[in-house]
Amino acid sequence: MSRYQYGAYHDGPDPLAPPYDVRDALDAMGDSVLDGTRPDDALRELLRRGLPGADQRRGLDDLLRQVRERRRELRERGRMDGTLEEARALLDTAIGQERAELFPDPSDDARLREAELDTLPNDTSQAIRRLSDYDWRSPAARETFERLKDMLRREVLDSQFQGMKQALQNQDPQAMERVKDMMAALNEMLDKDARGEHTQEDFDRFMGEYGDFFPDQPQNLEELVDSLARRAAAMERLLSSLSPEQRDELAGLMEQALQDAGLAMEMSRLGDALRSRRPDLGWGGQERMTGEDPLGMGDATTALAELADLAELEAALGQDYPGARMDDIDEEAVQRALGRQAVDDLAELRRIEKELERQGYLQRNRGKLELTPKAVRRLGETALRRVFSQLEAGRRGDHDQRDAGQAGELTGSTREWRFGDEQPLDVVRTVTNAIHRGVMDLPRTGEAEGLTVVPDSPGASGGSDVSRPRANGVRLSVDDFEVQETERRSAAAVCLLVDLSYSMVLRGTWAAAKQTTLALHTLVTSKYPQDAIQIIGFSNYARTLHPTEMAGLDWDMVQGTNLHHALLIAGRHLDRHPDFEPIVLVVTDGEPTAHLRSDGRSVFDYPPSPDTLVLTMAEVDKMTRRGASLNVFMLAEDRRLVSFVEEVARRNGGRVFAPDAEKLGEYVVSDYLRVRRGRR
Template identity: 80%
Template sequence: MSRYRYGAYHDGPDPLAPPYDVRSALDAVGDSVLDGTRADEALRDMLRRGLPGVRDRRGLDDLLREVRERRRAIRDRGRLDGTLERVRALLDTAVGQERAELFPDPGDEARLREAELDALPDDTAQAVRRLSDYQWRSDAARQTFEQLKDLLRRDVLDAQFQGMRQAMQNPDPAAMERVKDMMAALNQMLDAEARGEHTPEDFDRFMQEYGDFFPEQPRNLDELVDILARRAAAMDRLMASLSPEQRAELADLMDQVMQDAGLALEMERLTGALRARRPDLGWGVPEHMTGDTALGVGDATSALAELADLAELEAALAQDYPGARLDDIDEDAVRRALGRRAVDDLAALRRIEAELERQGYLRRRRGKLELTPKAVRRLGETALRRVFSQLDGDRQGDHDQQDAGKAGELTGATRPWRFGDEQPLDVVATVRNAIRRTAGERPVRLAVDDFEVQETERRTGAAVCLLVDLSYSMVLRGTWGAAKQTALALHSLVTSKYPQDAIQIVGFSNYARTLHPTEMAGLDWDMVQGTNLHHALMIAGRHLDRHPDFEPIVLIVTDGEPTAHLRPDGRSRFDYPPSPDTLVLTMSEVDKMTRRGAGMNFFMLADDRRLVSFVEEVARRNGGRVFAPDAERLGEYVVSDYLRVRRSRRRAAG
């Protein structure tokens, strides 16, 4: 006997795993679309709010709020002049200690030294420079001044390289020499990269020798440049944030440190290279800090670098630029700023967006997100359910159910089943076809090609035209969402329940155009002047003429009287109040509809006097009906009217 072993599937995603459930997300997007929002805006709004029905799963707005709170907390952390304040305090302490040592000495040398101390400039940096060669009499003063220099050295180097503080805790000539060697090697590597001669092996050797200076552990030269450039730009912003006097003092102090350490030339080369590679980092842009704690140069630079990172993250989370995607958000930046849980929230949002595309509900075309036909079908079903939920109890459910499966008198013949057929299945013929195809195999399995239906006498379908006003006034009155929902619901009803009917949806403003289902879902109102019912009726008439044997049904949704018409040259002409030409040409198309036998039923979404007079005149000439529903019940009225006409046609045929 054959032996089988079973185990976990490792060759990619589990092929038997059920698809990721995106129904609630799709329905949330669909609800917004049915309320008049574009598909891309609806998805963005859902991602901003968070996943529907998922507890404790935050959206982009929640993450954005945390980032802004984090920025406020950093700004409240302290002041940027802490190093200057500490240097001044140590300087005053050293001078005081020296004066205390000199005071008991009655000699002239002591008085000369006191005079030298009295003549020190008020500028801290210049005073430090003067005292760099001073021969201290007091050992305590000498130690204090050495402490001052160590503070400057650590803070200034830490401002440029975040790992310097630890490396310089106990500075010695060998440690400073190693810093010089590191900076020289770094500049040589950047020069080689600029010439196109840099290799990954060069970077690996550099990190093996000097990696302890870079706790971020960059993986390549680009990451190292990014880290150093962000810190250098933060230092530049720190200088720009100080007062002119503070800036001059701190710059002088930093220059002294670099000169004394022999690093001035290498640091100048490095800063120039970093600025050239990353000019986009906001060099020289001041930042306002509001805290009371005095921050050293290194800590202040770290705070400003973090503020810059948070500003970038805030812009990415806002997603308010063209072509914005969740992939633009740096996961590492989210982890650093908000922690692991925020990364999980972002991953869940990304998966929803990716799954909606992967499962065929959304697609990107020319950088714009739009619903696919698959999503529009579901959207139409949702709209239809909304409409049916509003209908009276005796009209809910599958209308005309008593006639399901019947399309006329049986002729006795059968034919292969085609998608959309309403004729009853011929079970015997279907099973016989399966047995023949499988050559008597057991069990008998049916395939699509096996099905046959019983032929019936041909029954005339309906040619349905829904004309929807797209003018700006529909938005101003809050009726645009209801009109879009109605169009999707009627299209879903006709195509799914009555596929033999031919439906056309026409949108009209200054011009009219035929709307396809996917276009309807992403459709926006037209911010133009004109309600060109004349053009819309012309297009609808051509649809009816293409189906001469179908019963014509014309439904018109509008909130205003005609104010535009097509001129002989094909261009639109707008007039308000409506010109006589507009009214004459529109009524001419109404009369043509009447001669075709098409009743025109109007659904008025406003009670303007001109609109009421116009539709009453159309009803008088055409014999159609006029409805004035609330926007919330528009879909119910339109769908019910279509079903009423359809039932009347069936009774007449019977």
């Protein structure tokens, strides 16, 4: 037999993995959208806060706080003049040792040497240059001075090549020669690349010979150039951050150290090449470090390079520049600064943005992020769940018409299945029909397909020889199927009129109105698909709102609450469905202050003009003649508004509600259900 071995799938994403669940993320983003935030800003806000739910991940703000804390720690790590301080201390030690050797000597040569030491300049670099040719009498002073020069060489090289200080720790002349060879080979490789002659084989050969000088192990020339250029730029920032006197002194020390090592020309070539390749780096900028402990030049350069990387990372995590994308954030920089967990958090945040687009919740139109119809349906379902979570079970209901229909509560009766029926199947009746048909078709003795007949066993009750069927299986026929009858719900024509005026935002009711609109639209289209719903928004004019438009809908900063126009549009919707039960719901926070003239132009007056009130009430009377009750949900208790809605209720017979904004959805949805349940 063939033997199989199973293991992990390596040819891409796991094909059996469940789809990535972004619904909680979309709901959280939807809350911001309903508050009036644009979808792209809502997504950015979600990524800043982090992922909701059980699998919570840190957001960009948390990562940003960590980066800023790391920058603060680095700034407090130490001072940048540690190399100067150490050089001065070694120089003073060497001079003191030499004076101690000269003091007992009464010769004129000793006095001349003392005079030469007395005239040394205060500048450490100039003093070292003067003493470079000095013939030390004291062996201890000579050793200290050589240690000083070696320290400077190592610090200067370490400021350009991280880790060089450790590589040159043993003062091996061959090691310094190898450094010279490395720099010559590096400059030659950069020259070849500038001429377009460089290959990856050249780089691999270079790293094979000198790779131990580069602990970060770059994979190609670009990575190597980037690493060296960042460090060189940090070195320039170190010099720029010192006082002018310190800067001149340290620059002189560096120049002297490179000349002593025979590296001045190669280092100059390298610096020019790096600056020309990466002019975008902060060459010559300043960075303050406030710590107490002195840092060597190499350590200070490392700290400044890390501070520069953190500054770039901070800008990328802030996402505050035009065209900012999550892909701008460098994962390697995140891992260096914050560790592996932060990279995982960042990957999840990136995945949200991509999955929302891949799964069809977001789309880009001319660079602008928009919600798709699928996302709007999801937001509507979420809004409806929140509304129903506030409703008592006893307040839900339907209104019905006795008939065998497509939806509604079960009547207890069944009927034969007909093509196109969507009622629930009555499994017991269906199987019973199949068994009865099998028995009717069964010979007295023998077997039928799917059914087996066996005689009664001896001694059975009455000793009857009537055959007893035993089902080995039941073969169903189309004629066997029966469905359960349900109460057919009558259709309704639903109009929701929503105030879009600026006052809705000022009163903090705008988000509640949008959430209510989405909840009602979702309820009607999902549970009562036979109903015809129309959402009408009104300010100075009224307009019909498409479902995909509602989530991102913004208020109108115009003057006018044109309920007259909104009722005109609602009336046309009801007239297109004359056999439907009319349901009209109005959400507003102010009395009508605008109407349409005969030429179609809107007229605004405050206080409301008589024409506005007369024309609006005329449309209310038309609604009454259509048999439509206007139920008004007031989101304010202004005296004029209260008087107006009381007059509407008196003339129309509709009801008036004054809910809090957070309960608006509960009131509107429950009233719609009450009307459907109560009307026959």
